[in-house]
Amino acid sequence: xxxxxxxxxxxxxxxxxxxxxxxxxxxxxxxxxxxxxxxxxxxxxxxxxxxxxxxxxxxxxxxxxxxxxxxxxxxxxxxxxxxxxxxxxxxxxxxxxxxxxxxxxxxxxxxxxxxxxxxxxxxxxxxxxxxxxxxxxxxxxxxxxxxxxxxxxxxxxxxxxxxxxxxxxxxxxxxxxxxxxxxxxxxxxxxxxxxxxxxxxxxxxxxxxxxxxxxxxxxxxxxxxxxxxxxxxxxxxxxxxxxxxxxxxxxxxxxxxxxxxxxxxxxxxxxxxxxxxxxxxxxxxxxxxxxxx
Amino acid sequence: xxxxxxxxxxxxxxxxxxxxxxxxxxxxxxxxxxxxxxxxxxxxxxxxxxxxxxxxxxxxxxxxxxxxxxxxxxxxxxxxxxxxxxxxxxxxxxxxxxxxxxxxxxxxxxxxxxxxxxxxxxxxxxxxxxxxxxxxxxxxxxxxxxxxxxxxxxxxxxxxxxxxxxxxxxxxxxxxxxxxxxxxxxxxxxxxxxxxxxxxxxxxxxxxxxxxxxxxxxxxxxxxxxxxxxxxxxxxxxxxxxxxxxxxxxxxxxxxxxxxxxxxxxxxxxxxxxxxxxxxxxxxxxxxxxxxxxxxxxxxxxxxxxxxxxxxxxxxxxxxxxxxxxxxxxxxxxxxxxxxxxxxxxxxxxxxxxxxxxxxxxxxxxxxxxxxxxxxxxxxxxxxxxxxxxxxxxxxxxxxxxxxxxxxxxxxxxxxxxxxxxxxxxxxxxxxxx
Numbered sequence: 001x002x003x004x005x006x007x008x009x010x011x012x013x014x015x016x017x018x019x020x021x022x023x024x025x026x027x028x029x030x031x032x033x034x035x036x037x038x039x040x041x042x043x044x045x046x047x048x049x050x051x052x053x054x055x056x057x058x059x060x061x062x063x064x065x066x067x068x069x070x071x072x073x074x075x076x077x078x079x080x081x082x083x084x085x086x087x088x089x090x091x092x093x094x095x096x097x098x099x100x101x102x103x104x105x106x107x108x109x110x111x112x113x114x115x116x117x118x119x120x121x122x123x124x125x126x127x128x129x130x131x132x133x134x135x136x137x138x139x140x141x142x143x144x145x146x147x148x149x150x151x152x153x154x155x156x157x158x159x160x161x162x163x164x165x166x167x168x169x170x171x172x173x174x175x176x177x178x179x180x181x182x183x184x185x186x187x188x189x190x191x192x193x194x195x196x197x198x199x200x201x202x203x204x205x206x207x208x209x210x211x212x213x214x215x216x217x218x219x220x221x222x223x224x225x226x227x228x229x230x231x232x233x234x235x236x237x238x239x240x241x242x243x244x245x246x247x248x249x250x251x252x253x254x255x256x257x258x259x260x261x262x263x264x265x266x267x268x269x270x271x272x273x274x275x276x277x278x279x280x281x282x283x284x285x286x287x288x289x290x291x292x293x
Numbered sequence: 294x295x296x297x298x299x300x301x302x303x304x305x306x307x308x309x310x311x312x313x314x315x316x317x318x319x320x321x322x323x324x325x326x327x328x329x330x331x332x333x334x335x336x337x338x339x340x341x342x343x344x345x346x347x348x349x350x351x352x353x354x355x356x357x358x359x360x361x362x363x364x365x366x367x368x369x370x371x372x373x374x375x376x377x378x379x380x381x382x383x384x385x386x387x388x389x390x391x392x393x394x395x396x397x398x399x400x401x402x403x404x405x406x407x408x409x410x411x412x413x414x415x416x417x418x419x420x421x422x423x424x425x426x427x428x429x430x431x432x433x434x435x436x437x438x439x440x441x442x443x444x445x446x447x448x449x450x451x452x453x454x455x456x457x458x459x460x461x462x463x464x465x466x467x468x469x470x471x472x473x474x475x476x477x478x479x480x481x482x483x484x485x486x487x488x489x490x491x492x493x494x495x496x497x498x499x500x501x502x503x504x505x506x507x508x509x510x511x512x513x514x515x516x517x518x519x520x521x522x523x524x525x526x527x528x529x530x531x532x533x534x535x536x537x538x539x540x541x542x543x544x545x546x547x548x549x550x551x552x553x554x555x556x557x558x559x560x561x562x563x564x565x566x567x568x569x570x571x572x573x574x575x576x577x578x579x580x581x582x583x584x585x586x587x588x589x590x591x592x593x594x595x596x597x598x599x600x601x602x603x604x605x606x607x608x609x610x611x612x613x614x615x616x617x618x619x620x621x622x623x624x625x626x627x628x629x630x631x632x633x634x635x636x637x638x639x640x641x642x643x644x645x646x647x648x649x650x651x652x653x654x655x656x657x658x659x660x661x662x663x664x665x666x667x668x669x670x671x672x673x674x675x676x677x678x679x680x681x682x683x684x685x686x687x688x689x690x691x692x693x694x695x696x697x698x699x700x701x702x703x704x705x706x707x708x709x710x711x712x713x714x715x716x717x718x719x720x721x722x723x724x725x726x727x
Contacts, residue, residue: 216520
């Protein structure tokens with residue numbers, strides 16, 4: 001295979017990674033931006049989305065497209081409800097104290113992981129993709145479904161941007177993010193905003209998981225990588241910045257695709273980690289983040 | 294073999310609190326048991342305690358589940374037939390999280406806390422390699438069911454034995470001639486980037502060369518990888534056979550992406566069933582494997598010529614003709630490996646009876662008695678087939694099966710002889726002092 005097709009394949013793979021990563025990281029970024037807490041269980045909410053996608057698709061049966069669409073709607077809703085419940089039962093009780101939240105969400109991580117192991121089992125289970133089309137390029141074949149992930153993710157990201165910048169709900173979220181106390185003084189129900197943001201963050205991860213599960217199966221340990229990569233994206237892009245999150249996800253996803261194809265996957269991970277370290281040293285607020293006030 | 298890579302797919306540390314609670318409960322139960330004092334006085338009636346290092350969680354969990362069921366079935370039969378030396382057998386299970394560091398802790402826990410007679414049952418090679426030094430230091434016999442070459446290579450110590458399942462070197466040595474003759478002469482290997490994969494990388498190429506074929510590329514894949522398309526451009530276009538062995542939950546993705554990449558024009562496939570153990574071969578996405586060949590330690594699907602012993606074994610473990618649990622047709626077994634648990638337990642029984650094993654003071658005698666075993670006849674105790682045990686390298690040799698995936702099931706097309714799998718031993722554990 002020549003250099004051109006090789007690069008094309010690397011970029012396509014990178015874009016798929018970026019698309020999923022951007023959605024997952026946006027959830028994490030939103031939660032941190034608005035609530036100023038780090039949700040360590042974010043990866044497990046992603047895993048929960050994938051596992052529920054399998055459960056829903058299996059329960060619905062019938063054509064794969066029907067099961068998939070059902071999963072795409074139902075799984076994020078359940079994950080959002082679980083997250084809202086966790087927010088009410090745990091995060092609110094520790095008063096969103098940053099350190100306590102980290103410990104609490106580590107606990108949540110283990111609880112979700114072990115529940116998945118207990119009720120879902122240790123197997124990796126596939127969800128059939130809604131359509132099975134192979135695009136035969138002259139040099140290699142590529143899955144049309146993978147391309148549709150890129151499109152879906154782009155639409156969802158645009159939608160998130162519209163909601164954040166052009167709706168009342170977005171305004172309330174941004175106000176809470178900007179200054180919690182003043183927002184409260186102006187009558188914004190900060191508690192409810194927090195619950196909603198935590199749920200939305202989890203739902204974004206769940207949507208990303210449902211999109212990825214037809215190409216990489218649902219498994220109870222699948223939450224680790226998305227969590228680490230999301231942290232990398234959020235640190236590089238700047239916490240709470242949608243634009244930064246998307247740019248950083250593209251950066252990490254495509255460089256991961258290209259470097260791991262032409263050199264080695266280990267080198268790709270090394271470089272991503274190094275980038276995180278460099279950003280932390282030279283621009284702690286991230287590429288697009290605003291310095292702490 | 295100096296590669297001692299460990300994989301940390303499991304991420305955070307395993308459940309120490311749960312195991313601690315379990316340990317406390319077990320200890321409490323033991324103290325409260327009415328028979329405790331009597332057993333201490335009359336050791337001859339106390340159960341023989343076998344510590345089972347089990348992959349209950351982590352990436353080996355599906356194997357662990359079936360190793361546990363096979364072990365329970367074999368122990369039930371052994372106890373019904375009077376136990377070992379007239380004493381019942383008791384299995385004590387500890388989860389190692391399929392983690393090398395935890396594995397060593399579990400071995401120490403068996404020796405010091407549970408006071409088991411031996412340790413048994415580990416599969417994943419990095420756990421075996423990580424746990425073996427602990428077994429050597431604590432002088433506790435360590436019977437593994439791992440199929441890695443690490444035991445036979447002499448890399449471990451005299452306390453480590455593998456009498457129930459053949460090693461990778463023997464497997465690839467016996468199958469290389471068939472691959473060269475039936476699949477193709479130019480082979481590209483895809484293997485996991487840790488000890489088990491390195492056994493394939495190191496021993497398949499020379500065996501293929503001997504058979505007139507060659508390896509044109511070797512592609513190592515990190516065990517935590519979840520996407521594979523990026524590796525496929527490394528497969529040379531001259532490849533006639535793609536040899537794939539890959540343990541991890543991502544195998545379905547691997548096959549699906551391979552199908553998307555090649556369409557109908559790809560190389561032939563020869564794989565190790567390890568990739569697909571506990572996976573339904575009729576899962577969506579696996580269609581691309583149709584018509585390809587697999588190594589199987591023991592056939593998953595019931596075969597026309599199955600012996601009565603094999604039928605009895607399958608019934609006792611509880612698998613149907615498709616190799617799935619009789620209780621749940623979606624719960625697919627790890628039939629290619631788990632027979633090793635059954636056979637290892639019977640070797641332990643044979644060696645304990647030959648050495649007149651009474652307790653931990655006879656552990657060295659038990660190892661010597663195992664080393665003295667030479668042939669194992671096919672039968673209820675060894676349903677997978679007859680075997681030859683090489684006491685010097687602590688490794689058993691047996692038959693291998695090559696099966697073709699066709700019409701949604703695997704059928705055996707070739708059975709290798711024991712002689713095909715022999716190689717020049719590189720070690721002599723019997724020369725090591727205890």
